[in-house]
Amino acid sequence: MTKKKMVFASRQIFIPIAALLLLALFNLAVDPSFFKITLGRNSAGDPVLTGYLMTILDYGSEVAILAIGMTLVTAACGGQDISVGAAVAIAGSVILRVLVGIGGDGTLQAPIIVGFLAACVVAMLFGAFNGVLVAIFNIQPMVATLILYTAGRSIAAWINNNELPIVTDKTFTYFGGFIPGIPIPTPFFLAVICIAITLLALRFTTLGLYTQAVGINASSSRLNGLNPVFIKWLSFVILGLCVAVVGLIKTSRLSTINYSVIAKDIEMDAILAVALGGNVLSGGKFNIMASIVGAYVIQFLTTTLYKFNVSSDALPAYKAVVVILLVVLSAPAIKDKLMGMVKKQKGVG
Amino acid sequence: MKKSTIAVMLTAALAAASLAGCGGGSDAPATQAAATTAAEAGAEKEEQAEDAADAADAPEQAADGELIKVGIINNDPNESGYRTANDADLKKMFCEENGYEASFAYSLKNDEQITAAQKFIQDEVDYLLLSAADTSGWDSVLKDAQDAGIGVILFDRTIDASEDLYLASIVSDMAKEGETAVTWLAGQNLDSYNIIHLQGVMGSAAQQGRTGALDEKVAAEDSWTLVTQQTAEWNSEKAQQIVQSVIDSGTEFNVIYAENDDMAKGAVAALDKANISHGVGKDVIIMGFDCNKWALQELLDQNWNYDGQCNPFQAAYIDEVIKKVQKGESITEKTIIMDEKGFDASTITADDVENYGI
Numbered sequence: 172m173t174k175k176k177m178v179f180a181s182r183q184i185f186i187p188i189a190a191l192l193l194l195a196l197f198n199l200a201v202d203p204s205f206f207k208i209t210l211g212r213n214s215a216g217d218p219v220l221t222g223y224l225m226t227i228l229d230y231g232s233e234v235a236i237l238a239i240g241m242t243l244v245t246a247a248c249g250g251q252d253i254s255v256g257a258a259v260a261i262a263g264s265v266i267l268r269v270l271v272g273i274g275g276d277g278t279l280q281a282p283i284i285v286g287f288l289a290a291c292v293v294a295m296l297f298g299a300f301n302g303v304l305v306a307i308f309n310i311q312p313m314v315a316t317l318i319l320y321t322a323g324r325s326i327a328a329w330i331n332n333n334e335l336p337i338v339t340d341k342t343f344t345y346f347g348g349f350i351p352g353i354p355i356p357t358p359f360f361l362a363v364i365c366i367a368i369t370l371l372a373l374r375f376t377t378l379g380l381y382t383q384a385v386g387i388n389a390s391s392s393r394l395n396g397l398n399p400v401f402i403k404w405l406s407f408v409i410l411g412l413c414v415a416v417v418g419l420i421k422t423s424r425l426s427t428i429n430y431s432v433i434a435k436d437i438e439m440d441a442i443l444a445v446a447l448g449g450n451v452l453s454g455g456k457f458n459i460m461a462s463i464v465g466a467y468v469i470q471f472l473t474t475t476l477y478k479f480n481v482s483s484d485a486l487p488a489y490k491a492v493v494v495i496l497l498v499v500l501s502a503p504a505i506k507d508k509l510m511g512m513v514k515k516q517k518g519v520g
Numbered sequence: 521m522k523k524s525t526i527a528v529m530l531t532a533a534l535a536a537a538s539l540a541g542c543g544g545g546s547d548a549p550a551t552q553a554a555a556t557t558a559a560e561a562g563a564e565k566e567e568q569a570e571d572a573a574d575a576a577d578a579p580e581q582a583a584d585g586e587l588i589k590v591g592i593i594n595n596d597p598n599e600s601g602y603r604t605a606n607d608a609d610l611k612k613m614f615c616e617e618n619g620y621e622a623s624f625a626y627s628l629k630n631d632e633q634i635t636a637a638q639k640f641i642q643d644e645v646d647y648l649l650l651s652a653a654d655t656s657g658w659d660s661v662l663k664d665a666q667d668a669g670i671g672v673i674l675f676d677r678t679i680d681a682s683e684d685l686y687l688a689s690i691v692s693d694m695a696k697e698g699e700t701a702v703t704w705l706a707g708q709n710l711d712s713y714n715i716i717h718l719q720g721v722m723g724s725a726a727q728q729g730r731t732g733a734l735d736e737k738v739a740a741e742d743s744w745t746l747v748t749q750q751t752a753e754w755n756s757e758k759a760q761q762i763v764q765s766v767i768d769s770g771t772e773f774n775v776i777y778a779e780n781d782d783m784a785k786g787a788v789a790a791l792d793k794a795n796i797s798h799g800v801g802k803d804v805i806i807m808g809f810d811c812n813k814w815a816l817q818e819l820l821d822q823n824w825n826y827d828g829q830c831n832p833f834q835a836a837y838i839d840e841v842i843k844k845v846q847k848g849e850s851i852t853e854k855t856i857i858m859d860e861k862g863f864d865a866s867t868i869t870a871d872d873v874e875n876y877g878i
Contacts, residue, residue, distance in 0.1 A: 211794065213792060213793050213794065213795050214791075214792040214793075214795050214796075214797070215792075216795075219793060219795075221767065221768065221793070222768055223765075226761075226764050226765070226768055328597075328598045333597060333604055334604075335604070337814055348793060349793075421757070424757065424760065424789065425757070425760070425785060425786065425789055427785075429598070429599075429600070429755070429756060430598035431598040431599050431628070432599075432753070432754065432755040432756075432757070433757070434757075435755065474761075474765065477761060478765055478768070478769060480748055480750070482751065483750050483752065483753070483758055483761075483762065484722060484751050484753065
C-alpha cells in the first residue's frame with residue numbers, strides 16, 4: 172500500500188465508499204442485471220430512465236438532503252434530531268394547505284413556489300423551536316426533539332383539518348417524479364442543489380469551522396469569541412430547510428399526504444447516514460460528503476433487500492446489523508487494532 | 521463545606537427512595553390480595569348480573585336525563601381516509617345532543633390501546649367502544665371491564681377473545697371482502713394471473729381477511745401466481761417502492777391486489793413512471809379496498825378496475841345496540857355484519873362515488 176492509499180483509508184469518506192463498493196460487488200456477483208438502466212417513457216410520454224440504480228438515486232436523495240442538516244446538528248450539538256419525520260409531515264401539510272386549501276377541489280390556489288416557501292418558513296420555525304430548546308435551555312437534543320416527534324404528526328393533521336387534500340395539477344408531480352424532457356428523477360437534482368449550496372457555504376463562510384469548534388468544545392469556543400448558542404440554533408434552522416425540501420418531494424410523489432405514515436422513520440435513516448459517514452456522533456469533526464454517500468448507501472441496501480423480496484417489515488433488522496457493524500468498527504480499540512494489522516502487513520510485505 | 525451538604529442531602533434522598541421502595545414492596549402483596557378478592561367478588565357479581573341481566577341497567581334508565589358515558593378507543597384517525605371517516609362518524613353520533621358523553625383515545629399500538637382501556641375502566645364509563653389495533657391480548661382487560669359492569673362493544677375489528685366478554689361486535693367481514701374481490705378477479709378470465717400482492721399491517725383483521733381469500737385461490741389454481749407478496753403497512757410510499765422494485769427486476773405482472781386504496785395509489789404511481797398501462801382494458805388490473813372518494817373517482821375514470829367497500833359508518837349500529845341495552849332488551853345477534861359492496865370500474869356510476877365514497 173502506498174502512502175497515498177493509507178491516507179485515503181484513514182479518511183472519513185473511506186467508510187461509506189467501502190460500504191457502497193461492498194454492496195455493489197455483492198449485487199454484481201449475485202445478479203448483474205441489478206445495474207441495468209433502460210430508457211423508456213412514462214405514462215405522460217416523457218423520456219425517463221428506470222432501473223434499480225435510478226431508484227436508488229431517486230429515493231436516496233431524500234435521505235441525502237436530510238443528512239446534510241443532520242450532520243450539522245450532530246456536529247454542533249453532539250446529538251440528533253429525531254423529529255425530522257414528523258417535521259416533514261408538517262412541511263408537506265403546509266404545502267398542501269397553501270396549494271389546495273381545506274375543502275379545495277385539487278386545483279392550485281397559489282403558485283407552487285409560494286407553497287414551498289411557506290413550508291420553508293414553517294419548517295425553519297419548528298427547527299428554531301428545537302434549536303431554542305437545545306441551544307438555550309441545554310436540553311439533550313434527542314429529548315428536546317422528542318416533543319415534536321410525538322406531537323408533529325398531529326400538528327400536521329390539524330393544519331389541514333384532518334382532511335387529505337389531493338393536488339390534481341400535473342406540474343406538482345414534477346418534484347417527486349420527472350420534469351418533462353429530463354430522464355433523471357428530479358429529487359436527485361434537488362439533492363445536488365442542496366449539496367452544492369451547502370458545500371459553497373462551507374467553503375466561503377466560517378460555518379464549517381465554527382460548527383466544528385462548538386461541537387468539540389462549546390465553552391472554549393465561546394472564550395474564543397464564538398457564539399455557541401447561535402451556532403447550535405442555526406444548525407437546527409438549516410435542518411428545517413432540508414426538511415421543507417423533503418416535504419415537497421414526499422408530497423409531490425403522490426400528490427397527497429398521509430399524516431401518520433409520510434416519511435415514517437426517516438429520521439433513523441438520516442441518523443444512520445451520518446453514522447455511516449463516519450461522523451463522530453458526539454459532535455465535533457464532520458464530513459458532509461461522507462454523510463451524503465452514507466445516505467445513498469442506505470438506499471442501496473434498502474433497494475437490494477427489496478430486490479431479494481425481503482419482507483419490508485424486516486428491513487429495520489438488517490439496518491440494525493449495519494449499525495452494529497459500524498459501531499463496532501469505529502470503536503477506538505478495534506480501529507487501532509485494524510490499523511496496527513495493516514501496518515504490520517505492510518512491514519512484512 | 522458545600523460538598524458535604526450535598527452529600528448529606530443525597531444520602532437523605534437515597535434513604536427516602538429506599539424507604540419508598542420498601543413501601544412499594546410491602547404494598548404489592550396487599551394489592552394482589554385486593555385484586556383476588558375483587559376477582560372473587562367479580563365472579564359473584566357476574567352471577568348476580570346474569571340474574572339481573574334483563575332488568576340490567578335499571579338505575580341508569582332511571583337517571584334518564586344523565587348522559588351515557590362512553591369511552592371510545594380507536595386507531596389513529598390520520599391512518600387512512602377510512603379511519604378519518606370512521607372517526608368523524610363516531611364523533612357525530614356520540615355527542616351531547618344525542619345523550620352521550622364521549623371520551624376518545626387513539627393509537628395504532630395495541631399496548632397503548634389497552635392502557636387507554638384501563639384508564640376508561642377507572643373512569644367508570646358506561647360503555648367501552650373498541651376498535652382493536654391487534655386481535656390478541658385483550659382478554660384480561662375486557663374481563664376487568666366486565667367485572668366493573670362496563671358494556672364492551674367492538675366495532676370495525678374483531679378480536680380473539682371469548683364472546684362473553686363483549687355485548688356486540690359490529691364489524692366488516694374482512695374475509696368476505698377478500699372473497700368478493702377474489703371472485704371478481706376470477707371473473708375477469710385472464711389466461712394467467714401474475715399478482716403483486718400488497719398487504720396491510722401484518723396481523724390486522726383487514727390484512728388477514730383480505731390476504732386469506734387470495735392465498736387460498738393462489739394455492740388452488742395453477743394459473744394464479746404471486747409475483748411478490750409484501751407488506752406495505754397501508755403506506756403508499758412503501759407500496760410505491762415495492763412495485764418499483766418489481767418493475768426494475770423486469771418480472772411480468774398483470775394484477776395489483778392492494779389491501780387498501782393508499783397502497784394501490786402508490787403502486788399506480790410506480791406504474792405511471794414506467795409507462796405500464798393500467799385500468800379497464802389495459803395491461804395491469806388495479807384493485808383496492810376502502811372506497812375512498814378519490815379512489816372511486818379513479819374507477820370512474822377507468823384508471824383502476826375494482827374497489828372493495830369497507831363500511832366505516834358503524835356509529836348508528838352501535839347507537840342501536842346501546843339503546844337496546846338501556847331499555848333492558850337482550851342482544852340476540854352478537855356479531856353484526858355490515859352491508860358491503862365491491863365496485864367494478866365498468867359498472868360504477870357517478871352516484872356511487874357520491875354515495876359510497878368516504
